[in-house]
Amino acid sequence: MAATMKDIARRTGLGLATISSYFNGGNVREKNRIKIEEAIEELHYEVNEVARGLKTNATKTIGVVIPELNNTFCAEIITGMEDVLRSHGYATIVCDCRTDKKLEREAIEFLIRRRVDGVINMPVDEEGNHLKKFQKTGKPIVLIDRKIQGISCDSVLVDNEKAAEDAVRQFIERGHRYIGIIGGPKGIFTAQERMAGYYRALEKAGIPVRESLICHGDYTIQGGVRSLEELVQKNPDMTAVFVTNYEMTMGAMIGVNELGIQIPEQLSVIGFDNLQFARACNPKLTIVSQPTDGIAREVARIMLEHLENGKKESEEFFTEKLQTEIIEGKSVNTLK
Amino acid sequence: MAATMKDIARRTGLGLATISSYFNGGNVREKNRIKIEEAIEELHYEVNEVARGLKTNATKTIGVVIPELNNTFCAEIITGMEDVLRSHGYATIVCDCRTDKKLEREAIEFLIRRRVDGVINMPVDEEGNHLKKFQKTGKPIVLIDRKIQGISCDSVLVDNEKAAEDAVRQFIERGHRYIGIIGGPKGIFTAQERMAGYYRALEKAGIPVRESLICHGDYTIQGGVRSLEELVQKNPDMTAVFVTNYEMTMGAMIGVNELGIQIPEQLSVIGFDNLQFARACNPKLTIVSQPTDGIAREVARIMLEHLENGKKESEEFFTEKLQTEIIEGKSVNTLK
DNA sequence: CTGAAAGCGCTAACAT
DNA sequence: ATGTTAGCGCTTTCAG
Numbered sequence: 001m002a003a004t005m006k007d008i009a010r011r012t013g014l015g016l017a018t019i020s021s022y023f024n025g026g027n028v029r030e031k032n033r034i035k036i037e038e039a040i041e042e043l044h045y046e047v048n049e050v051a052r053g054l055k056t057n058a059t060k061t062i063g064v065v066i067p068e069l070n071n072t073f074c075a076e077i078i079t080g081m082e083d084v085l086r087s088h089g090y091a092t093i094v095c096d097c098r099t100d101k102k103l104e105r106e107a108i109e110f111l112i113r114r115r116v117d118g119v120i121n122m123p124v125d126e127e128g129n130h131l132k133k134f135q136k137t138g139k140p141i142v143l144i145d146r147k148i149q150g151i152s153c154d155s156v157l158v159d160n161e162k163a164a165e166d167a168v169r170q171f172i173e174r175g176h177r178y179i180g181i182i183g184g185p186k187g188i189f190t191a192q193e194r195m196a197g198y199y200r201a202l203e204k205a206g207i208p209v210r211e212s213l214i215c216h217g218d219y220t221i222q223g224g225v226r227s228l229e230e231l232v233q234k235n236p237d238m239t240a241v242f243v244t245n246y247e248m249t250m251g252a253m254i255g256v257n258e259l260g261i262q263i264p265e266q267l268s269v270i271g272f273d274n275l276q277f278a279r280a281c282n283p284k285l286t287i288v289s290q291p292t293d294g295i296a297r298e299v300a301r302i303m304l305e306h307l308e309n310g311k312k313e314s315e316e317f318f319t320e321k322l323q324t325e326i327i328e329g330k331s332v333n334t335l336k
Numbered sequence: 337m338a339a340t341m342k343d344i345a346r347r348t349g350l351g352l353a354t355i356s357s358y359f360n361g362g363n364v365r366e367k368n369r370i371k372i373e374e375a376i377e378e379l380h381y382e383v384n385e386v387a388r389g390l391k392t393n394a395t396k397t398i399g400v401v402i403p404e405l406n407n408t409f410c411a412e413i414i415t416g417m418e419d420v421l422r423s424h425g426y427a428t429i430v431c432d433c434r435t436d437k438k439l440e441r442e443a444i445e446f447l448i449r450r451r452v453d454g455v456i457n458m459p460v461d462e463e464g465n466h467l468k469k470f471q472k473t474g475k476p477i478v479l480i481d482r483k484i485q486g487i488s489c490d491s492v493l494v495d496n497e498k499a500a501e502d503a504v505r506q507f508i509e510r511g512h513r514y515i516g517i518i519g520g521p522k523g524i525f526t527a528q529e530r531m532a533g534y535y536r537a538l539e540k541a542g543i544p545v546r547e548s549l550i551c552h553g554d555y556t557i558q559g560g561v562r563s564l565e566e567l568v569q570k571n572p573d574m575t576a577v578f579v580t581n582y583e584m585t586m587g588a589m590i591g592v593n594e595l596g597i598q599i600p601e602q603l604s605v606i607g608f609d610n611l612q613f614a615r616a617c618n619p620k621l622t623i624v625s626q627p628t629d630g631i632a633r634e635v636a637r638i639m640l641e642h643l644e645n646g647k648k649e650s651e652e653f654f655t656e657k658l659q660t661e662i663i664e665g666k667s668v669n670t671l672k
Numbered sequence: 673c674t675g676a677a678a679g680c681g682c683t684a685a686c687a688t
Numbered sequence: 689a690t691g692t693t694a695g696c697g698c699t700t701t702c703a704g
């Protein structure tokens with residue numbers, strides 16, 4: 001068994017409180033401090049955070065629930081958050097709910113049982129029912145990518161509608177009129193926003209919407225492949241396509257390759273996320289780039305603020321909206 | 337404050353042991369079971385795993401320490417492991433050590449303090465010093481991608497040497513003689529093995545090794561870009577290049593694009609990992625594919641076996657070696 | 673500055 | 689089958 005504080009108390013002849021005080025930054029006589037440190041060394045003592053957590057009712061652990069770890073956007077966000085949280089002594093338990101509402105709810109319950117100090121969630125269930133129970137604990141929740149009515153908490157979002165509008169306008173300005181979109185699942189907030197941006201850009205330009213140019217993918221690579229094939233097949237006159245997340249962008253490129261379509265001569269493309277992938281494409285892809293690292297650090301910062309300063313429930317909750325950026329490649333053709 | 341077992345004992349008029357027994361699969365009279373369930377419902381009771389962990393000396397938590405979460409190979413492994421571990425009630429704490437030995441050691445200490453039941457590690461420190469302390473707890477360790485002398489534990493590896501040899505032989509059989517390699521960091525085990533495979537393939541074919549064709553990257557995208565540029569510049573006669581991980585493969589493709597090199601006419605390429613990326617390249621990339629999901633599930637399975645069956649320290653430790661596969665694309669030219 | 677003692681929420685004997 | 693009780697390792701009064 002691992003050494004305990006009792007062991008080191010016995011060994012040094014000191015009382016428990018002194019040892020505890022040593023670990024919690026209290027004042028300990030120089031002579032005793034040395035004795036304690038020797039004992040720690042010899043006994044290979046390591047604080048038991050579990051016991052500490054039980055006593056202090058704070059586990060120094062944050063639960064993170066995301067739809068797919070295997071999605072670059074999510075993975076990048078987690079990397080950034082984990083970095084800052086751990087540097088503040090917080091552990092991160094990541095739960096991948098596979099874009100499944102039931103699993104998402106179970107993940108939250110799992111985290112409640114483990115008494116995490118806070119939850120960071122990129123929600124699948126737009127109703128937020130899964131969060132109600134955690135909300136009752138009074139511990140902080142920070143949402144990524146979506147605000148939820150009825151759950152009072154901070155949210156860090158991206159201006160998805162503007163991102164999509166900008167991308168589509170880019171096509172329009174270059175003379176495109178038959179512009180396809182590979183959107184996300186209808187139930188997903190970000191997907192709805194991006195779709196709204198598409199509509200708005202067309203509307204502002206007075207271009208009529210054609211149903212067959214709109215395709216709802218599922219944010220996966222295979223979905224991207226299928227959607228691209230479908231769009232191309234249904235719309236021989238389509239000159240441009242906007243793809244609304246990274247996985248589907250990769251899928252669309254696969255489709256383009258496998259169909260032998262030339263970019264941008266036969267088809268102009270604007271993708272989403274992952275600048276490096278865009279650079280690796282030939283020709284380089286124009287993409288909408290989200291500030292992933294900024295989101296990650298912002299989310300972690302907000303969470304820490306709640307945790308350390310004990311931000312009260314009564315206070316106002318923030319909704320931060322970060323801006324995206326279009327990184328130009330050579331995948332958009334200028335017509336005429 | 338959250339409800340406790342005491343609360344539900346009071347509410348039902350039952351004793352603590354009965355409640356505990358209810359939660360741990362013991363026999364409880366039908367009438368009481370109903371009362372208990374009602375109380376749970378009304379009080380929104382959720383088991384406190386922290387307290388349980390303190391008592392049972394088992395946190396049902398596994399620590400995972402990896403070099404880069406932001407590396408697709410790692411992210412995929414984690415996804416798979418987390419899936420099976422959580423379905424068995426285990427939480428996963430992931431620590432990204434940024435390929436830094438000091439951070440790796442700190443991560444392990446962090447996990448020791450949190451009393452995780454086991455550690456899964458894709459080690460950066462080839463000496464394994466960081467694991468010594470955890471080893472003393474007698475709890476299980478499973479290593480990914482590398483075996484470490486002196487640390488007795490199971491390991492799940494990939495046959496890297498053969499993987500590289502196969503790839504290089506593929507070039508040789510198609511008539512290539514000036515074959516470059518973008519290897520990994522010299523200190524990394526998998527990188528050494530892949531490099532060894534390169535040497536072996538050349539040796540078997542009687543092709544002399546030329547130093548300038550060997551480049552040590554750092555397993556990052558930028559490293560891949562730089563390495564490709566360097567190889568091309570130093571070796572005007574190079575006709576093929578083998579890239580030894582995914583990130584550098586993407587980097588190499590970026591380099592190829594930015595230098596305007598035609599694949600496979602001017603340069604043949606074999607990459608590593610990520611079939612989907614290979615498909616998205618134009619032309620489709622030939623790659624060495626690792627069985628990531630297989631590794632993930634195997635690692636998780638081994639860990640669970642230790643945890644549930646209490647596999648003894650005295651027993652033999654396994655070293656499993658999984659095979660890779662070459663997925664052919666159109667990026668390898670046949671010379672004359 | 674240090675020691676003694678209570679208790680966080682749970683499990684696991686041991687009684688009944 | 690159910691109740692009682694003693695800790696698990698720590699923090700935190702409260703005394704001294």
